[in-house]
Structure formats: structure tokens, C-alpha cells
Amino acid sequence: MRGKETVFQIAEKLVDLFWQIICPPHCVICEKVLKINNFICVECRTKLPFVEDMYCLKCGKPVGDDREYCTDCKKREHYFTRGVSVWSYSPMLKKSLYRFKYNNKRYYAKYYTDEIVKRYSRLITQWGVDIIIPVPLYKKKKRRRGYNQAEILAKELSSRISIPLDCRIVTRIRDTLPQKMLNDMERQKNLKGAFKINKSVIELKKILLIDDIFTTGSTVDEIARVLLEAGANSVYVVTLCIGRGY
Numbered sequence: 001m002r003g004k005e006t007v008f009q010i011a012e013k014l015v016d017l018f019w020q021i022i023c024p025p026h027c028v029i030c031e032k033v034l035k036i037n038n039f040i041c042v043e044c045r046t047k048l049p050f051v052e053d054m055y056c057l058k059c060g061k062p063v064g065d066d067r068e069y070c071t072d073c074k075k076r077e078h079y080f081t082r083g084v085s086v087w088s089y090s091p092m093l094k095k096s097l098y099r100f101k102y103n104n105k106r107y108y109a110k111y112y113t114d115e116i117v118k119r120y121s122r123l124i125t126q127w128g129v130d131i132i133i134p135v136p137l138y139k140k141k142k143r144r145r146g147y148n149q150a151e152i153l154a155k156e157l158s159s160r161i162s163i164p165l166d167c168r169i170v171t172r173i174r175d176t177l178p179q180k181m182l183n184d185m186e187r188q189k190n191l192k193g194a195f196k197i198n199k200s201v202i203e204l205k206k207i208l209l210i211d212d213i214f215t216t217g218s219t220v221d222e223i224a225r226v227l228l229e230a231g232a233n234s235v236y237v238v239t240l241c242i243g244r245g246y
């Protein structure tokens with residue numbers, strides 16, 4: 001038996017090696033070929049702008065000093081309880097996220113989730129989250145693009161931290177303009193009536209919303225608003241990238 005296992009293990013290693021030679025792993029961030037089976041290269045690891053300790057205690061934007069809240073959160077209330085993010089938005093991440101979203105690089109979610117888990121799994125446990133929900137895409141847009149990147153990410157996180165995922169609770173019932181094209185007032189108007197809650201089982205549940213990018217937070221805020229209105233206890237947010245808060 002032991003002999004057979006060893007042969008099997010050797011065969012597995014050979015298959016791995018074969019794949020690495022004909023299809024070597026590429027850095028998720030800069031796309032450089034990697035010598036060892038990893039997700040990112042050493043250079044990218046040192047350059048990536050991880051959100052460190054000094055971030056807004058409400059939305060998670062880096063604040064640059066020991067202030068508790070970012071400029072935006074001092075000015076206005078949010079419906080979500082708290083949000084955290086892995087990185088500050090930067091050009092190197094912009095390209096990686098673009099490939100994840102539009103070029104079918106769904107496996108990037110494995111690396112992105114590694115970083116979320118490393119930083120925030122303890123915090124998510126403290127929050128006592130009952131269910132994970134991705135920010136939904138409009139049906140037609142999802143069909144055109146083939147998949148919803150937030151859903152891929154939420155699915156990966158759900159299996160890694162063993163919290164159930166539900167992609168049907170919130171749906172986007174109408175298409176919206178990209179938020180980055182609009183000012184504050186227009187953003188809120190653009191999202192009005194865009195989301196629908198499909199179940200009543202969210203009563204008193206603590207919900208974790210997942211998205212790739214947090215800009216002003218108006219999308220997750222609107223979803224949090226409708227979830228709270230439908231009886232949710234509280235809404236938390238985890239994103240990959242976030243703008244600066246100073």
C-alpha cells in the first residue's frame with residue numbers, strides 16, 4: 001500500500017512539473033513568469049500598497065496618520081457598520097483587477113482571498129458574520145461578461161472561512177451607469193431602486209458584502225440600506241482595493 005502511495009505521489013509531482021514547464025505560473029500582478037509555483041513575484045510583493053494599521057475605522061480607507069475617521073466619513077453617515085480593504089488603489093492593481101474582471105482570470109480570486117484571509121479573517125469572526133453576499137451585477141451585464149467577479153471572490157472567501165454564501169438575496173434589477181463617471185448626487189440617484197431583496201430570511205442576520213473596489217462606497221451603502229430595511233441586523237464590507245481617505 002505504502003509503495004503504491006509513493007508511486008502515486010511521484011506521478012502527481014511529475015504531472016505538476018509537466019504543467020509548470022508547458023504552462024508556467026505568471027505573477028497575478030505584473031504577469032511575469034514565476035520560477036516557483038506562487039501567485040506573485042517578489043518585486044510585486046514588496047511594491048504592493050497594502051492598507052496597514054492607519055485606516056478609517058468606518059470605511060477602511062488609509063488615513064495617513066492616527067485619525068480615527070477619513071475626511072469622507074467625518075462628513076457623512078454610512079449604512080454599513082464597518083468596511084475593510086486589502087490595498088490602496090494603484091495602477092499595478094488596476095491592471096490585475098481588470099484581467100480578473102474582464103479577461104477570465106478567475107483564479108486570481110485564490111490569491112486575492114489569501115490576502116483577505118491573512119489580514120481580516122479574525123476581524124470577520126469577531127463581527128459574527130452569518131452570511132456572505134457579493135455585490136450583484138445586472139443580469140444582462142453578467143451574461144455578456146460571463147461571470148460576476150465579486151461573486152467569484154465571495155465564493156472563494158466563503159469556502160476558506162466556512163461562512164455560507166448566498167448570491168440570490170440581493171439582485172440588481174436595473175442597469176446603472178458606472179459610478180466613477182458621476183458626482184456624489186448623481187451617484188445616489190443612479191443607484192435609487194437598483195437593488196431588490198429576494199428573501200425574508202435575512203431577519204437579524206449579520207451580513208458581509210464583498211466587492212472588488214470601494215471608491216466612495218455609495219454602491220455598498222445603497223445595498224446596506226435595502227438590507228437593513230428588509231430586517232438585517234448589520235452589514236459589513238470587505239473589498240480588495242480602496243481609495244485614499246486623506
Ligand SMILES: [Zn+2]
Nearest residue numbers: 027030041044
Ligand atoms: Zn509581479
Ligand SMILES: [Zn+2]
Nearest residue numbers: 056059070073
Ligand atoms: Zn472612512
